[in-house]
Amino acid sequence: MEAGEDIAAKCGRDGETPPGPTKWPILGSFLNMALLGRDNTHMFFPMVHKKYGEVARIYFGQYPVIVVSGYDAIEEAFVKQEENTIDRPSFIPGVKAFKCLGKGVLYASGEDWTGPGKLLRSSLARVIDSVEHEKVLTEEIKILIDDFTNAGQINFQPGDTLDRAVMTCRYAAVTGKRLAHTDPNLEKLLWYIDDISRHGGTFSPLATVPLLKHFPCTGKAYGNLMGAYESLHAMLKAEVEDRKQSYGDRAQSVLDFFLDEQKDNPESTHYSDGNIAVILEECLTAGGLPIGWTVGWAVIYAAGHPDVQTKCQEEIDRVCGKSSPVKFSDIENLPNVRATVYETQRLVTIVPISAPHLTRTDMDLKGFHIPRETIMFNHIRSAHMDETQWKNPQEFDPSRFLDGNSVKLPPAFMPFGIGPRKCAGSVVAEREVMLIFASVLQAFTFSCTGTMNYDGIGTVAGVRPPETNITVSRRT
Template identity: 25%
Template sequence: MLSTEDTLEAAIRALLHFRTLLLAAVTFLFLANYLKTRRPKNYPPGPWRLPFVGNLFQLDVKQPHVVIQKFVKKYGNLTSLDFGTIPSVVITGLPLIKEAFTNTEQNFLNRPVTPLRKRVFNNNGLIMSNGQTWKEQRRFTMTTLKNFGLGKRSLEQRIQEEANYLVEAIGADKGQPFDPHFKINSAVSNIICSITFGERFEYEDSLFQELLRLLDEASCLESSMMCQLYNVFPTIIKYLPGSHQTVLRNWEKLKLFISCMMDSHQKDWNPDEPRDFIDAFLTEMAKYRDKTTTSFNKENLIYSTLDLFFAGSETTSNILRWSLLYITTNPEVQEKVHSEIDRVIGHRRQPSTGDRDAMPYTNAVIHEVLRMGNIIPLNVPREMTADSTLAGFHLPKGTTILTNLTGLHRDPKEWATPDTFNPEHFLENGQFKKRDSFLPFSMGKRACPGEQLARTELFIFFTALMQNFTFKPPVNETLSLKFRNGLTLAPVSHRICAVPRQ
């Protein structure tokens, strides 16, 4: 009997000891989290946070930028949020954005490296790199884009040629309902492919379509909750199934494709006659072959090419898809665009950028699509490189900075009808009007390096499509302006009809 009692007592003591240890461990973790994430004095205000996950569950993963507007309204133009353990500050309003990205931009130049981004890119490439790597890759990319036609007639002719292919592909549907995603994405991607790989692909090419599918899927899933949790608990989540695994696999497949393209280029590479971006990069690598501090290596060739492929495909493609949606749901706007095209260009001559100044209404429509499409609602994030002060608040080194482009482009103080598609926002006395409060390509040293290319593509593709078709919704179908959240905001899947114009 005593033996049984002793055994029971020992078991109770062991259980209490385990509970004590567990309580101590949990208390330590919460204390460590508090000390790590506590806000310093004079830090921008924000909503309450949960340990470890911060404000993650207060933000709707399907539309976080919409929820953030409510916080901004409550806490002001500098609002603090924690994405997991990542401290972030949302900057709202043109005066503060300009102050941050012009007067004190040296403190805002870095990109934050989340665990997922580190796993995929590891401070390589063009978009998410920092320091010497970013400076070298950006300078080289800008120079190379110019060498291969950016701002020149040769590249514009390439875009005009691709616009013809797109018009032909859409015309093949003969006015019947179709999903524009496939054809528009193919046309836009072919422009950056011709610059990076030196070739375009047929729209039905199975490899090309698989690449675009991988890119679209990765872009969409990176905003999923599992990817967000990966950035909070990478050592745990990396072993679990979920959307983060698909994202990582897709990026690896895309990198493998570009690696194969690089190997193919090396076989017949002539340093004196570069054919494309990859050839130019190989030439640059040869110059720095004996240096260990350069970023011109195989890894950065793959990542910078991948960055160009993503940025040159997803963003412009999404804007063009939004443009067809807004045109189709606003037939009176479409009619005015048709009239201007008929008057300035006619039915047979191809549109060119030289027509843009004579077509203020069409130009205004494209700008209004950029405003309303809002494809990068919080801009590409930046990170504080040093402690700084903004609007009297303290921003510590390492803080992630989000630019509230949604708030800027929907500010009722800046726009007459902020939530309505209205090309008149960019017109004054019938002439095109530039707006300071319009920053879809960001500003400062880390502004989009492909802005000029994107603007040229948007004008030529959009004008060519409008020149040849009248866009209408399918019979008995209502078009939706809802979006799909990802690395960019894209229209939800839809069908439209492109009726050939006589």
């Protein structure tokens, strides 16, 4: 019996394994996802929750995975028992292949995660508070507004002007280098990130099932995915080497903060050039595109709900005026804008499942026994759709996040995950989304003459906006 099968056999209640769909040869539950259609794989997890309950067992290739759904079960697994579910499964073939330069932060555990993870969180927070980052973001927003004005509509295709603005800002924040929109390196960066996103990254079928690289129909895709990771790592390793030659003594990017730590700990593999490059890659692949996707979704919902859009615009005009650029310092005074973004994040759930967790020891969850070294997922979307936590969760209603003129965040709201492994860049992502969304609402009114399309294009990794033509009208 294989290791994965052995773990599956031990998972259970009174000798019974948690319920779940059929395990198919080689692919496991990936085949069930594929049968939903290429753009609908994200709907697999709600189906599993509905049919099999709060604690369900699926298979990513040969690996048994426990999907935890519903707010109560998620809180129990990842907050109340956080010390037991804090690790990551670094043994997945894709993780080992794509993290060959270092362990990074996203899939690191123990001491490999603690120090670098803490530094990443603090450095991102300091960068987002810097005058330099706000300036870059404000200038990119101006370019974005000019592009929207000239185009007259938005269709949210991959690599479009919104992706360019977001990735330019993110690259500047992590490396300290701002890429011009005509720079070939920006084109390459967008291509690498899009390829990784489309194929699902380190936990995709290509990365989890090694045999797929030998099949004609999937071998090319595996090569493209490997090539995207290798090229991105090479680009970022070059940035590390370049920055070491030019860096002074004032940290202005995530890379600078890690180079400072490298000087203080020259022998530590946690701060080697390779590991820093992997950490920068994770900042781009895990935190880049979802920012643009969130803004895109917020625009779609604003276009489909004119009353919400008008309320946000009146608030922006009152706080910021009609011509002065929106600033980070304004965001706290824009509760309707914030509530609209939060409701968009809740209803869409751009990242529907968390990065994988790994149990340290045997644990009990909702009556099921789960052995050590079992992979577990937090089904974030299930918490956002939990009828015990939200009234009419299928409806778009930003007011659920408002308490008078204040914003309230219910415990079941977790777009960036929950517990100590919550996304390290959540503060950066949230503030960037708020600033971009408020700025475009200040400049434009969005509408759609046809039927609104709220059907996202999903992969295992995330849900991007549909290619819907939204009309852009400049406000006067």
